[in-house]
Amino acid sequence: MIHTRGLTRSFRAKGETVEAVRGLDLDIEAGSVVAFLGPNGAGKTTSLRMLTTLLPPTAGTATVAGHDVVADPAGVRRRIGYLGQGNSAGTGFRVMDELVTQGRAYGLRRAEAHARAERLLDALELEGLARRTVGTLSGGQRRRLDIAMALVHEPALLFLDEPSTGLDPHSRANIWEHVLRLHKDLGATIVFTTHYLEEADLWAGRVLVVDHGRVIADDSPERLKAELAGDLITFTTADPADTGPAATRARTLRAVREVTVEDREVRVRTSDGDVRLPELLRDLDAAGIRVHSTRLARPTLDDVFLTLTGRTLRESADADIPTTPHQGA
Amino acid sequence: MKVLTDTRTAFARELKPELRQPVGLLFTMMLPFLLLALFAPLLSNSGAGPGAGGGPAGAGSPWQWFVPGMLVLLGLSATAGAGASLLNEISSGAFERLLVTPLNRAAMLVGRTLKEVVVLLTQALLILLLLLPTDFRLHLPGALAGLVLLGVFGVGIGALSFTLALHSRRRQTLFYGVQQVVFFPLLLLSGVLLPITEAAAPTWLYVLSRINPVTHVVEAERALFDGQLIESVVLYGFLAAGAIAMLGVTAGIRGMRNASA
Numbered sequence: 013m014i015h016t017r018g019l020t021r022s023f024r025a026k027g028e029t030v031e032a033v034r035g036l037d038l039d040i041e042a043g044s045v046v047a048f049l050g051p052n053g054a055g056k057t058t059s060l061r062m063l064t065t066l067l068p069p070t071a072g073t074a075t076v077a078g079h080d081v082v083a084d085p086a087g088v089r090r091r092i093g094y095l096g097q098g099n100s101a102g103t104g105f106r107v108m109d110e111l112v113t114q115g116r117a118y119g120l121r122r123a124e125a126h127a128r129a130e131r132l133l134d135a136l137e138l139e140g141l142a143r144r145t146v147g148t149l150s151g152g153q154r155r156r157l158d159i160a161m162a163l164v165h166e167p168a169l170l171f172l173d174e175p176s177t178g179l180d181p182h183s184r185a186n187i188w189e190h191v192l193r194l195h196k197d198l199g200a201t202i203v204f205t206t207h208y209l210e211e212a213d214l215w216a217g218r219v220l221v222v223d224h225g226r227v228i229a230d231d232s233p234e235r236l237k238a239e240l241a242g243d244l245i246t247f248t249t250a251d252p253a254d255t256g257p258a259a260t261r262a263r264t265l266r267a268v269r270e271v272t273v274e275d276r277e278v279r280v281r282t283s284d285g286d287v288r289l290p291e292l293l294r295d296l297d298a299a300g301i302r303v304h305s306t307r308l309a310r311p312t313l314d315d316v317f318l319t320l321t322g323r324t325l326r327e328s329a330d331a332d333i334p335t336t337p338h339q340g341a
Numbered sequence: 342m343k344v345l346t347d348t349r350t351a352f353a354r355e356l357k358p359e360l361r362q363p364v365g366l367l368f369t370m371m372l373p374f375l376l377l378a379l380f381a382p383l384l385s386n387s388g389a390g391p392g393a394g395g396g397p398a399g400a401g402s403p404w405q406w407f408v409p410g411m412l413v414l415l416g417l418s419a420t421a422g423a424g425a426s427l428l429n430e431i432s433s434g435a436f437e438r439l440l441v442t443p444l445n446r447a448a449m450l451v452g453r454t455l456k457e458v459v460v461l462l463t464q465a466l467l468i469l470l471l472l473l474p475t476d477f478r479l480h481l482p483g484a485l486a487g488l489v490l491l492g493v494f495g496v497g498i499g500a501l502s503f504t505l506a507l508h509s510r511r512r513q514t515l516f517y518g519v520q521q522v523v524f525f526p527l528l529l530l531s532g533v534l535l536p537i538t539e540a541a542a543p544t545w546l547y548v549l550s551r552i553n554p555v556t557h558v559v560e561a562e563r564a565l566f567d568g569q570l571i572e573s574v575v576l577y578g579f580l581a582a583g584a585i586a587m588l589g590v591t592a593g594i595r596g597m598r599n600a601s602a
Contacts, residue, residue, distance in 0.1 A: 066437060066441060067601070085601070089441060089442060094438070096437050096438060097434065098433055098437060099433050099434045099435060100435060100438035106361065117439070117444045
């Protein structure tokens with residue numbers, strides 16, 4: 013559905029050339045759900061804008077839905093849907109008018125555009141707002157209208173740029189319900205950007221971790237987490253003096269990747285933590301070390317990002333969420 | 342065929358809010374309306390108006406001389422603001438949403454421009470209707486030709502305004518800066534408010550007003566609304582308006598094509 017080779021975009025800013033996307037090589041199969049995950053400024057939006065014909069590449073090629081984005085942008089546009097970061101509907105327009113215009117722009121007959129608009133308004137909990145002026149809608153309502161506008165022509169390939177930024181959990185779930193329905197019922201391919209790891213984790217079958225204009229990891233969320241981060245076992249010993257010896261023993265265990273000590277806590281990074289934890293307990297018991305408490309944490313994509321870059325996605329993405337200091341995992 | 346359908350789609354989108362809220366028309370015609378109400382009455386006593394701009398001397402009512410200029414001012418002010426609405430859509434994301442559709446780029450420009458022309462001509466008709474009870478005399482064939490000329494002029498100014506907006510998409514101040522710098526000189530140098538004649542004006546000012554294409558549109562409108570259709574000023578007016586329209590539409594379509602390039 014999407015094939016890119018060496019796709020690159022640079023900008024001139026203050027006399028310097030900034031490479032927003034550097035040599036993107038990508039093959040996305042029809043029917044997949046793919047997330048671009050990375051901090052702000054990583055090149056997610058620029059990549060999406062090139063794939064949706066909104067921005068010409070500086071170098072490289074991209075074929076989207078069978079058409080080259082530079083040679084045949086109209087061919088690409090007919091086959092894709094797009095949800096930008098901004099508001100899709102004009103402030104002074106009525107909700108229904110904007111939806112019908114969208115349908116008409118994709119060549120639907122007026123009656124058909126109208127019928128589909130009605131269905132989408134119902135589906136996205138916007139019923140009763142058809143005659144309202146867009147500017148009077150709440151933020152959540154506007155975002156759902158954006159989604160409706162992107163879905164009105166039932167595209168085989170849908171691009172979503174930060175679809176749920178600024179939305180409450182209910183609206184967020186509602187939006188994903190409709191996007192995934194398009195995916196399930198019509199087999200649409202979904203490509204989205206996000207800096208919410210939960211969103212990539214929950215909905216994407218494949219995650220492209222992006223940083224500084226490059227894809228630094230590319231796999232299913234499960235595999236990324238298992239291979240790049242692993243589970244985290246945290247435990248404390250009954251006697252503080254045992255902390256050091258316990259850590260030393262933990263390092264000798266099978267499949268353990270890294271052991272760190274932080275305050276009185278021993279942190280063991282390993283694969284298959286659920287199997288490893290009882291092994292660890294038996295081993296420490298045999299050595300006469302009494303364990304006081306244990307905790308097993310499944311990895312998040314944030315741990316993946318941390319492993320790859322040494323930074324957490326949260327501190328790169330939004331500064332207002334406090335983060336615990338990690339030491340290289 | 343697709344260009345026509347797309348033009349209709351773009352035109353219909355822009356026109357709908359105007360139809361839903363026709364009162365909006367009145368706000369953008371405030372300036373010429375106020376000038377007609379509060380400035381034009383002065384002309385009858387000063388004797389400044391009649392006789393200038395190609396019309397015969399002493400043609401009676403000051404309205405006869407002043408109103409055609411006000412229609413041109415209407416075209417210049419209301420239509421030039423068209424770009425501001427596009428600029429808003431560029432920053433909100435609504436324009437991007439349209440760019441990503443397969444809508445033909447030329448149709449996007451032409452549809453928007455046509456809507457501006459429809460609004461402009463409606464406003465012009467409204468002004469003419471308001472003047473019917475006064476001693477303003479409406480020569481029907483001339484007035485119709487005058488409205489056609491105004492429409493052509495409106496296409497040009499509207500399209501140029503959209504072009505400017507498209508080029509200002511990364512720094513919005515450019516739009517308002519250029520608009521302010523261009524609007525008033527064009528207006529004042531066109532002799533809309535007071536005639537700029539060889540006798541009354543300093544040579545440099547007169548030359549500048551001759552170079553200003555809007556002057557020729559104003560003079561043609563005055564001749565037409567005076568019932569004189571076969572005049573060289575009318576030809577020059579149509580040539581000037583046609584040139585502005587050609588320039589505007591060409592630059593505007595190119596701007597639309599480059600908006601996503």
